[in-house]
Amino acid sequence: MEKLMQYTFSKDERLCSEKILARLYESGFVISKYPLRLNVLLLTEEEFTELLTLGSPTGTKYKGVIELRAQISINASKKRLKRAVMRNRMKRILREIYRHKKHQIYTDLASSGKYAAIGLIYVGTSEMDYWELEKVFDKVRRNLRERIVAAAAPRAATGNSLEG
RNA sequence: AAGGCAGUUCGUUCUAUCGAUCCAUGCAAAUGGGUAGGAAAGUCCGGGCAACGCAGGGCGCCGCACUUCCUAACAGGAAGGAAAUUUCAUGACUUAGGUUAUGGGGUUGACAGAAAGUGUCACAGAGAGCUAUACCGCCCGUAAAGUUUACUUUGCAGGUAAGGGUGAAAAAGUGGGGUAAGAGCCCACUCGUUCUAGCGUGAGUUAGAAUUGGGACAAACCUUGCGGGUUGAAAGACCAAAUAUAUCCGGAUCAAAGGGCGGCCCGCUCAAUAGCUUGCUAGCCGGAAGGGUAGGUCGAUGGAGAUACGCCGUGAGGCAUAUCCAAGAUUAAUGAUAGAAAGCACGGCAAAACCGUGUCUACAGAACCCGGCUUACAGAACUGCCUUUUGU
């Protein structure tokens, strides 16, 4: 039962704050594996709860069963993919992949006590299959776990640098 | 039956699992329902809507341009006119190739004005534009020479646009008369222009008369007529949050953000509320400038709305009645995966049925909303026309 609940993708899981997005692309680190590109910004618990209340206008809290650990924004470049149909299709496939795989990222984040803002960008110039893209995503996710573990060890240093 | 052209319509469906968004019900959990196109595209026109501006007129700028109608409006559409082009039939001319006239059908287009003015017409050619132009040629006169004694050649002064040549284009065309040779110089027909009459709402058309008739380009400047206030949903209205008023302008206030003198810069001088460190700080309202915030609601989906039937109109379309509500996101939904079905193509067959195979099933994604235009589009169906073949 709880397993099925993990596959949701509601508004609270999407990154909407302009402020955080600007910080993400300015000071977040990058994991790149063609045709995907991942911008990640690790956050503290206070920052993340503030982000959640900002997203909902009435200040209502997230009522899901599992605890949220990340917000994501999925994009496809207009320069790489000319047609709007292709851009929409790749974004939808990426969203489905993230929906099915996000619990693995959540467990990685929970093990080191971190929260994250993620920007997932499709930088390919042609369309791809769901299954091909899932393989690439797995590699990117494994890379991300190493980075999270590395960031958890010198915790104070990274936290200060993100503040500035 | 096949192919081509034009037009119209449609443009995949179902099931399972996991989701997204909106609406309704509900305290909640949840349940039920809706969810992309004909072009949503290009952003090429026209409107609605919003803010700001606005005495009236002129100039300028931009756009449009056969006629009548449709429309909220339009550079859109409908019907018509004239033209161009293509095809067929008939007639005439020609040795043939072909040319030309009339009529029918199809297609096409930003079809006002060149007799208001300016400009351009390369190269070639004698000459490229209001009574133009004489290179070759033709003709008259005259002078010289030659001789067959009425001709030839050359020069000079004229006439000539018929013939040659150049060019995209050479100053209406064809035929006849006329003449020294020629010429709309005269005549007939054709074309053009103007006028009159009939028909048509009108563009025009038909008939008659007059007329020598003054190229092309306005998608060159321009002229005439008509239209246009500017900006664009990032318009605009409101709520929340946040901040800092140094400075400048105007006003309110018992008073103060200054006044007076010399022509100006500038200098001198005088006056002023409260506080205290006695020369510094500080007060209200609106605007400019600067700073802060980066969230939400409305605008925003019931409309020049869709469907059906009836009437009017050649048609675009209009009127009346009935029924219906049919996407509404905002880091941006309308999906992903799997499996069937249907269509299509190919093969197994000569055909049908059936079976098998498949890198087949397009173009393409709302972003305030409508009316058009343009462009893209696998495949399917229907209608009209044309061509070819077969049968009667």
Place this chain on the structure above:
RNA sequence: CGGGAUGUAGCGCAGCCCGGUAGCGCACUUGCAUGGGGUGCAAGGGGUCGUGAGUUCGAAUCUCGCCAUCCCGA
């Protein structure tokens, strides 16, 4: 979403307003000069003027429709 500009030889550009010959620099080829190379000099080749129509006797140029690229606007 709303504006604007550009497309010409392998590369960078001019010519377009006001129509008639497509040109400049670098690069390329050949020759000369040098013992050889560079440099220099001379000659030469190479362009559907992005694309499809229209106006015109004639279009890179004027007009319209498409295509591609780039730049602005919170």
